[in-house]
Amino acid sequence: MAVPREPPSGAGTARDTTMTEQSYFTLLHLWIAAAILLFPVLLRVTVPYGRHASRTWGPVMGNRRGWFLMESVAVIAFSWFLLAGPGPRTAVTWVVAGAFLLHYLNRTVVFPLQMRPRRNLPVLVVLFGMGFNVVNGYLNGHWLGAMAPPRGPEWFGDWRFLTGAALFAGGMALNVASDRKLLRLRRAGNSHTIPRGGLFELVSSPNLLGEMVEWCGWALMGWSPAAASFALWTVVNLVPRALDHHRWYHRRFPDYPPERKAVIPWLL
Numbered sequence: 001m002a003v004p005r006e007p008p009s010g011a012g013t014a015r016d017t018t019m020t021e022q023s024y025f026t027l028l029h030l031w032i033a034a035a036i037l038l039f040p041v042l043l044r045v046t047v048p049y050g051r052h053a054s055r056t057w058g059p060v061m062g063n064r065r066g067w068f069l070m071e072s073v074a075v076i077a078f079s080w081f082l083l084a085g086p087g088p089r090t091a092v093t094w095v096v097a098g099a100f101l102l103h104y105l106n107r108t109v110v111f112p113l114q115m116r117p118r119r120n121l122p123v124l125v126v127l128f129g130m131g132f133n134v135v136n137g138y139l140n141g142h143w144l145g146a147m148a149p150p151r152g153p154e155w156f157g158d159w160r161f162l163t164g165a166a167l168f169a170g171g172m173a174l175n176v177a178s179d180r181k182l183l184r185l186r187r188a189g190n191s192h193t194i195p196r197g198g199l200f201e202l203v204s205s206p207n208l209l210g211e212m213v214e215w216c217g218w219a220l221m222g223w224s225p226a227a228a229s230f231a232l233w234t235v236v237n238l239v240p241r242a243l244d245h246h247r248w249y250h251r252r253f254p255d256y257p258p259e260r261k262a263v264i265p266w267l268l
């Protein structure tokens, strides 16, 4: 999907630009390979945060501060590389970038503030999250700021944009509403309970389903290999986590509804 571009005046030769593009695509291919290799590992490892929190991964920090630190890196890296690129940046660029930043505004500020304070997050998880966000922020910010083919307003009528935007909005609404429901259950001072209502009747983790739908939608509306790699990474991270959550419910609640699936209604 390389898009040959003329270098901006005074910004180096065409050969430099080609070299940079080659390095970009090498990194992107390695990044996709890493996601594929990580998947079987994550199927075997329960990452100890959230409801699985423990101290088995070494030092811990406060969950609110940890989530803020980890996710603010996504906002900074993505915005930096988006703005550092030579463009062109069209209305399509800003809408696609705005959707990314809207998600991360929630994840960086709103979501941590809804959590119960004084819960722990392993420092190692925060460091892994920061590393992921630097690479993902670079790949997607640089694509939008430097490599994307210029798209005019006609893109807003393209089926890829329309379908992707609808999936993004629906996925984000499901993710935010389901996270809020779980965190409310907990903040009310209750112990863990079986969540009821809406998509919780069909799957254990509608929040994770929503996030996967959201980034698949974003990949469609932006139609780029970088966004597709982000969607892949999201699935690789969240399918194993949803299976962990599902097993956790079954261990904890003998009366857990047997027909409920882990993350994909009627299937998985």
Ligand SMILES: NC(=O)c1ccc[n+]([C@@H]2O[C@H](COP(=O)([O-])OP(=O)(O)OC[C@H]3O[C@@H](n4cnc5c(N)ncnc54)[C@H](OP(=O)(O)O)[C@@H]3O)[C@@H](O)[C@H]2O)c1
Pocket: 049, 050, 051, 052, 053, 116, 119, 175, 179, 182, 183, 185, 186, 191, 192, 193, 194, 195, 207, 208, 211, 233, 234, 237, 238, 241, 245
């Ligand atoms: N894009 C990615 O790669 C990625 C990776 C991971 C997470 N995420 C997102 O981060 C968000 C959180 O995911 P998560 O897996 O960390 O969430 P989670 O563990 O399912 O839930 C978060 C918190 O909600 C409370 N909770 C969960 N289930 C509960 C229940 N049955 N009853 C009462 N309280 C309950 C727990 O609070 P307490 O800790 O106080 O018990 C838990 O720590 C999701 O939106 C997810 O999509 C994204």
